[in-house]
Amino acid sequence: MSHRRRRNTHTPKAVAEFARFLRTETVGGLILLAATAVALLWANSPAGGIYQAVRDTEIGPHLLHLNLSVGDWAKDGLLALFFFVAGLELKRELVIGELSNVKAAVLPAIAALGGMVVPAVIALSVAWGDPRAGDVWAVPVATDIAFALGVLALTGSGMPNSARVFLLSLAVVDDLGAILIIAVLFTSTFDLIAFGVALLLMALYWYLQKKRVTSTWLYVPLAVAVWVAVHSSGVHATVAGVALGLLTRVKRDPFEKESPCLRLEHRLQPWSAGLAVPMFALFAAGVPVNAETLSKLTHDRMALAVIIGLVVGKLIGITGVSLLAVKLKLAVMPPDLGKRDLFAVSMLGGVGFTVSLLIADLSLDGENAELAKAAVLVASAVASLLAAALLIKRSKAHQDD
Structure with a gap:
């Protein structure tokens, strides 16, 4: 995700921050692509057995259910950093951003x-009657902002700035929807005591923020404790x-x-894009x-549900609902963003990748996953191209105009 234009704050510094973040996301998208290529080559090479052995090796104590495989540590641990950065972005946008x-x-x-509901409905319709339909519908609801921003930055240099702002604002809401789906649908067991401990630790974090405490030595152990408590609760x-x-x-x-918020984004976003997400992809x-x-x-039918949901569902959902909202006067289109621009940007919504892979891992097992x-x-490759x-x-x- 990226810095977006704020009301009445179109300063050179804000523009520089926006450009800086786009460059970082472009690099992050390339690293993510490289990690994916390595994963596919490794898993399908004669050393594929080593790949599976490394991924399935358990590390950590049995205490508090922390004896996780390497793959689960990447999925549950490293991705928490990615979602922390997403949370920072969401909070900043809700308070002072777009x-x-x-x-x-x-x-x-x-x-x-629209970009979440329509793909889910299409996926459910395509897979209807298949016993896996109830598990697969959530897979195509997410958009991978790292890849989407990378494609936009590399191929959309002539697009109006409002196209970027639209995509980035959409991504924040999309992330929130994916987070809610993960929290609600994939909590199989629930430990009330552990969850209560997590809430108390979060309250302590909020209190320290309110009191302007800035010690890293305090916040890092506290954040780890919150993660352990939430993990132990079943959420x-x-x-x-x-x-x-x-x-x-x-x-x-x-x-x-x-x-x-901004300081943490600056410090952690490169670690998220350069380490956490690529390791998960690997x-x-x-x-x-x-x-x-x-x-x-x-x-x-399950595979087709995912592909059609991402490539077709995202495009129809984002473009169709946007134009309908404008026609019904529920929203207004940015003055320099045309319908064809909206169509092009909406196609990026079909790049599911990170969160879609996570939901596939959580909702399905074995060969189905x-x-x-x-x-x-x-689907992500097709949507990107x-x-x-x-x-x-x-x-x-736009450049010819």
């Missing part, structure tokens, strides 16, 4: 809702990252150069790619 302006927030918020551990992000102070005091994207898998992707993840990779072609065309059109 989503703090109701008029500016309506269109991307409605678009994000997916990544929710701990989001919660702490939302509890972080956003507004800068007069004596501060930058707020804790152990999540290593799915078998053979003739049988490729054949299933063309006729298996592997097939669903392969479908996510194919289509979006890139559309963005290049629209960029040239």
Whole structure:
């Protein structure tokens, strides 16, 4: 995610921050792509057995259910950092960013809702009658902002700035929806005591923020304790990252150069994009790619539900609901964003990747999970290529005007 234009704050510094973050996300997207390629090559090479052995090796004490496999540590542990950064971004946007302006927030918020509901409905319709339909519908609801921003930055240089602001604002709401789905649907067991401990520790974090405490030596152990408590409660551990992000102070005091929220984003976003997400991809994207898998992707209803949900559902959901909202006068289109621009940016919504892979891992098991993840990779690749072609065309059109 990235810094967006704020109301009446279009300063050179804000523009520089926006550009800096886009460059970081572009690099992060390339690293993520490289990690995915390594995972696929490794898993499908003669050393594929080593890949599985490393991914399934358990590390950690049995106490508090922390004896997790390497793959689970990447999924539950490292991704918590990614979601913490997402939580920081969400809090900042709600307080001082685009989503703090109701008029500016309506269109991307409605678009994000359409981009979640329509793919879920389409996926459920395609897989209807299949016993896996109830598990697969949530997979195509998420958009991977790292990849989406990378494609936009590389191929949409001529697009109006409002296209970027729209995508980035939409991504914040989309992330919130995915977080809620993970928290609600994938809590199989619930330990009330552990959850109570997590709430108390979060309250302590909020209190320390309120009292302007800045000690890293205090916050790091506290954040780890919150993660352990949430994980032990049965709620997916990544929710701990989001919660702490939302509890972080956003507004800068007069004596501060930058707020804790912005400072943490600057420090942690490179670690999230450069380490946490690629390591998750390394152990999540290593799915078998053979003739049988490729054949299933063309006729298996669960796989088709994921592919059609991401590529078609996201496009229809984001574009269709946005235009309907404008027609019904529920929202207004940015003055320099045309319908064709909206169509091109909406295509990026089909890049599911990180969170879609996570939901596939959480909702399905064994071969079904592997097939669903392969479908996510194919759909994300198709959506990326289509979006890139559309963005290049629209960029040239804007440059010729």
